[in-house]
Amino acid sequence: MTEDAYICRCEEITGDEIMAAIRQGARSIDAVKRRTSACMGLCQGRSCERLIVRLISQETGLPIPDIALMTRRPPVRPIPISALGGERT
């Protein structure tokens, strides 16, 4: 994997940026997210989360199951506001 490639495509965060966050101490998906905003884009981490877990594991030697996965946050897919409400009441 080249390190200047986007790991999180939605937020345009590169491998270098993820690695920098891990070297600054991030040991969980949430901690990487807090430093880089990876996983906060349109797909909410569905594409990048696994890749980031692998990078944390590679860099720190922590087994993959020990790396806390991100808090799952609804909605599962983006929802248009008009489908949710937005009517004047």
Add this chain to the structure above:
Amino acid sequence: MEKEAEVVIIGAGIAGLTTAYYLAQLGKKDVVVLEKREIGCMASGTNAALVSAVSPAYGTGPESDSMIKMGLFANDEYERFHNQWGYDLEFERCGSLVLTETEELFEKRKSYVDLRHKQGVTSIRLIHRDELFELEPNLAPDLYGAEFRPFAGHIMVMYFMCALGDKLRESGIRIYEYTPAIAIKTEGGRVKSVVTPQGEIKAKYVVNAAGIAAPSIGEMVGIKIPIDPNREQMLVTEEMPRIISHPLLSASYFTDLDRTGGVNETKAFACNPQKKGNILLVGVNDFVGEDRRISLRAFYAVPELASRYIPMLKTQNVHIIRGYANFYVHTPDSMPIMGKVDGLEGFIIVGGLCDIGMTLGAGVGKCIAELIYYGESSIPIQYFSLSRFN
């Protein structure tokens, strides 16, 4: 882990970390911060990121003078951190608007603005619709006016909390994550040590900065702290070209909100446009214990409320990409709890920051650090003592 530190701070949110920061600035570096999970994992890393400096929530009593001082100090500091730390904290003094829906609400805010002028906050002013729509052309056309607050700003709170942690560690302060305080030992009316699963640390001062968990820390030493979790639910839009450029609050946020804790649910609109183009939408808060799930109701109520003020959210079919909830650190009178505690030497509380913890933020930490270092703080904080509830 060390066996002894002069100050042990429990909780790595904005209250705990800014206290540590100003202790270090004063030269006191024998400080340990204990964090149950990770830096900024609770309210301080997941809030609406509005740093109002002078929040409309400050109220009108003599304590509001102190809160104004803390808030103005905080924004000056955030600007300095942003410019000097080498991190892009996305701090911007963009100004905020309190939208008055009707003429009646507009008139009601006049006495509030007059009071702030008397308190020295002279730049706050009421604006009529022409000026409002010049500032924000995409607002609902029926809005009557607004209160413009040029000193208000916003900051990327996740980046800020991480940067603050890094700066503290650079200055020699030790922060232990995944290290909860599980007991506090006392002796002869003063604190003696803090127990964690990783060991026990003797301390001269123990600072309870545990957010909504502050009551459980109080219980460890038999002190009752009236703090309740008040769930606030937020939705985040997709990134898009800016349709609004200021954080917005509805005037009804401050008039409808029963701040005495008597209500179970309030709907009060606030939003904050982010640098990347997302808008944070805040809307529904309720008392449901420590349930961090977002309710289905919020998924309907928040967009409904938001598009009443920003119709384009609906007409442009903007998408919601995320919803989440965290807790305001609610107190019975919506004021912070800060200071020493009668009857237990060395025990200090800094919490109850309600919905204005980031706004008061650095000001709160400065006051507590001064209290520890000099025995009193340069900004009067006696209004916020725990004893007011007795």
